[in-house]
Amino acid sequence: MRATEQAEQLNDHMVTGLVRDGVIPADSAVDRAFRTVKRHWFLPGTDLDQVYANVAVVTRRRPDGVPISSSSQPAIVARMLQQLDALPGHRVLEIGAGTGYNAALLGQLVGPDGTVTTIDVDPEICAAAEGHLQVAEASNVSVIRGDGWAGVEEHGPFDRIEATVGVWDLSTRWVEQLKPDGLLVAPLWLRTGLQASVAFRRRNGGLKAASIEPCGFMTLRGPGAGDAGYEQIGGWTVSFDEPSPTRAALLERLLPTPPRTGPAPDLPAGWFTRMALIEPDAVHLFSLGRDGPVVGRGVIDASVPGLAVIVSDPRGANTVQVFGGEEVGGRLLRMIGSGPPIELRNLFISAVRAGEPVDEHQPLVTLTRPNFRFVISGN
Numbered sequence: 001m002r003a004t005e006q007a008e009q010l011n012d013h014m015v016t017g018l019v020r021d022g023v024i025p026a027d028s029a030v031d032r033a034f035r036t037v038k039r040h041w042f043l044p045g046t047d048l049d050q051v052y053a054n055v056a057v058v059t060r061r062r063p064d065g066v067p068i069s070s071s072s073q074p075a076i077v078a079r080m081l082q083q084l085d086a087l088p089g090h091r092v093l094e095i096g097a098g099t100g101y102n103a104a105l106l107g108q109l110v111g112p113d114g115t116v117t118t119i120d121v122d123p124e125i126c127a128a129a130e131g132h133l134q135v136a137e138a139s140n141v142s143v144i145r146g147d148g149w150a151g152v153e154e155h156g157p158f159d160r161i162e163a164t165v166g167v168w169d170l171s172t173r174w175v176e177q178l179k180p181d182g183l184l185v186a187p188l189w190l191r192t193g194l195q196a197s198v199a200f201r202r203r204n205g206g207l208k209a210a211s212i213e214p215c216g217f218m219t220l221r222g223p224g225a226g227d228a229g230y231e232q233i234g235g236w237t238v239s240f241d242e243p244s245p246t247r248a249a250l251l252e253r254l255l256p257t258p259p260r261t262g263p264a265p266d267l268p269a270g271w272f273t274r275m276a277l278i279e280p281d282a283v284h285l286f287s288l289g290r291d292g293p294v295v296g297r298g299v300i301d302a303s304v305p306g307l308a309v310i311v312s313d314p315r316g317a318n319t320v321q322v323f324g325g326e327e328v329g330g331r332l333l334r335m336i337g338s339g340p341p342i343e344l345r346n347l348f349i350s351a352v353r354a355g356e357p358v359d360e361h362q363p364l365v366t367l368t369r370p371n372f373r374f375v376i377s378g379n
């Protein structure tokens with residue numbers, strides 16, 4: 001079979017899988033866009049089986065190995081496009097051009113009467129994206145080199161803005177460049193290990209979440225990046241809400257020690273969402289094992305000192321691992337059982353400009369960032 005035919009078949013198989021799993025409604029605009037735009041045009045040199053395996057493909061890394069660009073997992077790309085609801089004729093801004101794949105999908109969604117502007121901070125990434133978009137004949141997409149935190153005022157105002165890179169706050173420029181009633185979709189860092197793709201609708205000067213989806217994105221580069229981020233410690237990628245030398249040193253000490261391992265309790269869906277939102281000692285660890293991602297979610301306690309995490313392997317099997325003092329294991333188990341889990345998709349989130357009044361009376365948590373306060377209520 002010729003490579004093109006093989007790629008077409010693999011693409012159809014991948015999209016059919018996304019429809020079957022309920023990620024994309026059958027015969028929807030997003031379904032048609034995915035069937036038209038082939039992902040291998042944007043990942044030249046990558047094995048076709050990997051291109052169409054519904055996984056993120058890292059395309060660029062820092063010298064220390066930390067990924068700085070990728071083609072995001074197609075299921076997440078699709079979910080975010082559903083959230084964005086880009087329509088024919090729309091003017092769309094994407095922050096994070098990467099390979100150009102999502103921009104080309106957006107180009108299909110807005111059609112010949114619409115336009116897509118995609119911006120990336122990295123000139124080499126922009127040049128590659130431009131080449132891929134030419135192959136895809138995406139003539140309504142333009143690539144801009146620059147810091148996406150500033151938006152692209154000269155191409156606005158936009159009906160839709162989508163960030164495909166993780167953010168810790170929102171840029172006030174995006175909101176200014178978004179039309180009233182427009183949608184802004186961004187992977188927002190809520191708390192350690194907890195990111196969500198939030199679709200904010202701009203209404204009466206405020207921003208209210210219209211939909212929320214779980215996601216995991218690499219973080220924005222440049223002045224808008226904020227304090228949150230990742231550190232490599234003891235073979236794990238650890239997420240921190242703010243740089244924390246004390247915690248980092250504690251993890252450096254604890255992680256190389258042999259853990260006590262036992263069976264995990266029943267874990268209700270959403271247990272870690274609740275813990276990450278309300279528990280300041282929550283921790284999140286990630287490592288890419290030979291068979292896929294391994295994730296550790298739990299609690300660190302400097303007073304013990306100890307670390308207790310539920311480790312989930314690539315097959316979804318869970319164990320409890322306790323490093324250091326045993327008491328922290330008990331604390332983790334009590335925390336898991338101490339309150340109803342929280343379904344991320346059912347949260348209410350509003351973004352309130354710094355200095356403006358909040359009308360929510362009893363939020364679950366308020367995240368104060370330089371430009372916005374994110375007021376989160378439970379379900």
Ligand SMILES: C[S@@+](CC[C@H](N)C(=O)[O-])C[C@H]1O[C@@H](n2cnc3c(N)ncnc32)[C@H](O)[C@@H]1O
Nearest residue numbers: 069071096098099101102120121148164165221
């Ligand atoms: C996950 S990739 C985007 C994937 C892309 N949408 C695609 O379809 O391939 C994130 C991208 O955001 C870019 N980025 C990081 N910080 C940025 C910034 N401040 N402004 C614009 N782009 C940025 C990175 O260079 C990277 O290419």
